[in-house]
Amino acid sequence: MATYQELANISNDASWSGLVDKVKVAVTVKAAAVIDSTTPPATLLDWAKGAIISPGTTALTLVYYIVAKNQAQDIATILAAGDAAIQTNVDAAVDALYGS
Numbered sequence: 100m101a102t103y104q105e106l107a108n109i110s111n112d113a114s115w116s117g118l119v120d121k122v123k124v125a126v127t128v129k130a131a132a133v134i135d136s137t138t139p140p141a142t143l144l145d146w147a148k149g150a151i152i153s154p155g156t157t158a159l160t161l162v163y164y165i166v167a168k169n170q171a172q173d174i175a176t177i178l179a180a181g182d183a184a185i186q187t188n189v190d191a192a193v194d195a196l197y198g199s
Contacts, residue, residue, distance in 0.1 A: 105174050109166060114178040121182065122165065123158035125189035126150050130157075133193075146197040164192045 101109075109115060133139045133147035150157040165188045169177050180188070193199075 100171050101174050101177065106166060106170060109174055109177070112174065112178060118178050118180070118185075119155075119158055119162055121180070121185045122162045122189060123154045125182075125186045126157045126161065126193075127154050128186060129189050129193050130154075140198045143193070143197045143199070146193065161189060161192045161196075164196070165189065168192070 130150035
């Protein structure tokens, strides 16, 4: 389990940018799915449009939510998360924050 101090310093780790890049890709995948869905809620559609326009900013917003939700893991595990785990976490974060 990561300590709060470790979580506070996670962005200083050399692997941080790789995690953010994976979240950025997962954000665009989720946003495209929302935009292409038949009747997304207005708040979710607004989020998706913004995410497509600025995936980097959106990723930085969500990455800390994802880190917090995975605090039971150690830092190395969080930073080394694979594509499927990242996508699952981004999907859950977006649904929790913006509706599904």
